[in-house]
Amino acid sequence: MLGCPVSSSPVDRMAHSRGQGLPDILRLRTGIVPAFPDAVCRPRTADEVSSVLARCDGAGIEVVPWGGGTSVTGGVNVLESARPVIVMDLEELAGLEGLDETSRLATFGAGILGPRLEEALAMHGYTLGHFPQSWELSSLGGWVVTRSAGQESLGFGRIDDMVAGLKIIAPAGRLELSPMPGSAAGPDLKRLVLGSEGRFGVVTSVTVRIRPLPQERTVEATLLPTWDDGMNTVRALLQASVPLTMLRLSDPPETQVAMAVGLATSPAASLVRRYLRVRGIGDGACLLLAGVAGDPGTIRQTLTRARHIIRRGHGVSLGTRPGKTWLRDRFRHPYLRDGLLDVGLATDTLETAAPWSALHDVRRRVRGAIEGALETNGERVAVLCHVSHPYPDGASLYFTFFFRTAADPGETIARWAAIKRAATKEIAAAGATLSHHHGIGQWHAPWLEEEIGSDGVRILRSIARTLDPNAILNPHVLLDPMERLEA
Ligand SMILES: Cc1cc2nc3c(=O)[nH]c(=O)nc-3n(C[C@H](O)[C@H](O)[C@H](O)COP(=O)(O)OP(=O)(O)OC[C@H]3O[C@@H](n4cnc5c(N)ncnc54)[C@H](O)[C@@H]3O)c2cc1C
Structure with a gap:
């Protein structure tokens, strides 16, 4: 039929x-x-x-x-x-449809998942370099319409930068946007598809910019004495254009969890702690992971430049061992949440981004909103935060929170909704973005107008109406103003 x-x-x-x-x-x-x-x-x-x-x-x-x-x-x-x-x-739309090695462009069916895409490119010596934590299970089309960012976005760019062309089919239209290295032929329609979340049509194929497969990847770990030292160091690395592929700075609570887990099995744990104290690294310390990919010479040169700036921020190197563990486990960490649920603890994440000048304030406000969201239940929510996906003008803040589950799953969902609502309201009030890379979906949609204005929403609605006049395509994401936080 x-x-x-x-x-x-x-x-x-x-x-x-x-x-x-x-x-x-x-x-x-x-x-x-x-x-x-x-x-x-x-x-x-x-x-x-x-x-x-x-x-x-x-x-x-x-x-x-x-x-x-x-x-x-x-x-x-x-x-x-x-x-x-x-x-x-x-x-089923998951094949390599074309490879233009001269232009370093590859075209894939939009349904292809991360590992198959990288395998197909690796056979020819290339990579896309897009590794969201959900890489093993998420698709190229999904990345494009949610404006995803991978863990190495600093070096390889976010998906927005990788898309050179695409095809999209809607009930009342079809766009075939050929790859162009640059163009001034009116507004860029590719940009309208990025972030459209299925509302404007089905993306069937995507042409992406590819790079030679790096010979090696290294992640070096450093501890910085305070959050301020950490933030200043990340900003300095960005503004000095050091060609790293990843920077991730954990706040003191997240650092303490990482250290507790990392040192748990080390017989030298107390010695390490004493050494760090002598070097001025106490409970306010922040863990910085700095990643680089390429040939050994490039890696050496990049790390030399990075270390110079990190030392100016009073950083103490922990070497590459913690980074090796992080690289090994990087796609597994999120699924620890299933085990935590078994012992009565719920955990989830949310993210935003803001200019450097606003980042301290945004972190303080969002953290406070999450911590206090279950006060009426007598519970203080535990919050960890890290800076990732940095840019010369700002960065993303990624929050992980933990709260107790209730015997009734409906009540656990209500607690989650209270936290999510409080955090989203505070993000909007602080003038930060509703999402740096998870998208709008159903859950952030009521706040979109606060970020892009009523005319912004009106323009997006009129595009949706043009391409899908009967609103059959995923009608409750992006533009539906009803709050659907599940509770
Ligand atoms: C454990 C975990 C870790 C994550 N880590 C990251 C991360 O590091 N970075 C990041 O950016 N995101 C991350 N995410 C979020 C998620 O993986 C991204 O939003 C991803 O881009 C979704 O891709 P998908 O193929 O799974 O899309 P889906 O979940 O299938 O769909 C997402 C939206 O896109 C629409 N859609 C999907 N495919 C198409 C298509 N071909 N045409 C039109 N519309 C389409 C859907 O209708 C829906 O609105 C994570 C998620 C999980 C569960």
Whole structure:
């Protein structure tokens, strides 16, 4: 009927009902999922995508595009609806469609997941260099429409910088934007697709800028005496254009957790602590991870420049061992949350970004909002924070918080919603961005107008109406002002 393979198996419908935010995991673990898609379709070609959209548009069926389903903003969550809902899983659109080695451009089907994409490029000696923590499970199309940033965004850029061209199909239109190294042919329509979260159409293929595969990767760890020393050092490294690929600065609570875990098995733990105290590194210390990729000569030169600046910030080197462990485990850390749930502790993350001049204030305010969000329950929420994805003019702040679960999963979700609401309101009030890389989804949508203004929202709505007049494409993300924080 839809012109492509369709499944209505209960397992498929359940597996495509929610993303991977904390409430999604809680609902899937406890079986309190309020709505499922009526079916899951898997188009194999762009023509099949087009045919599904035409038929669904005619029949009044909602369509949720699905890449890897790793959204942490309610981006793929199916809601109860008067209309039937199908999920369009793009996993069959996952091939290397073209490689232009002269221009260093590669074109892929949008449904390709991180590991397969890197494997295909590595066979020819290239990399994309985009490694979000969800890399193993998320897709190229998903990265593009959520404006994702990988852990090495400092060196390789965020996905916005990597996209050279793309194709998108909507119920009432189609855009085929060829790769151009630069263009002044009117506003850049690619930029409209970036961040569109499935509202403007289904991305079927993407041309990305690729780089030679680096010979080596190294991550060096340093402790800086205070948060101020850390922030000043990261800013100095950025503004001196040291060609690092990653910088990540943990605040004192996050550093203490990292040190406790890192030193737990070391027989020399107390000696190390004493040595650090002698070097002026106490409880206010901040852990800085600095990553670099390339050939051995480039790595050596870059680290020499970086160390010079880090020493000026009174940094004490911990060498490359902590970095090796971090590189080994970097895609596994988030799933520790499943084990914590088993022992009654819920954890989630949220992120923002702001100019350097505002960053201290934003961290203080958002931290305070999260810590105090469950005061009425008599609980002080534990918060860790790090700076990552730095730019010459500012950086992203990434918060991890922990709170106790309740016996009733609905109550745990209500506690999560209280924290998320308090933090999001404070981020908006502080003038920081609603999201540096997780996107808007359903959960941040009510606050979008505060960031881009009512005319900004009106312009985006009119584009959605032009491409999708019957609003069948993922209608509750990005532009739906109703608060849907689940509680
Ligand atoms: C453990 C964990 C760690 C994470 N770490 C990071 C991180 O380091 N950096 C980061 O940027 N994000 C991170 N995320 C968030 C998430 O992985 C990103 O938002 C990612 O880009 C989503 O890709 P996806 O393919 O899974 O998209 P999905 O979750 O399937 O979809 C997300 C949104 O995009 C739409 N969509 C998907 N594919 C298409 C398409 N082809 N055409 C049109 N619309 C489409 C969906 O409808 C939905 O609105 C993390 C998530 C988890 C669970």
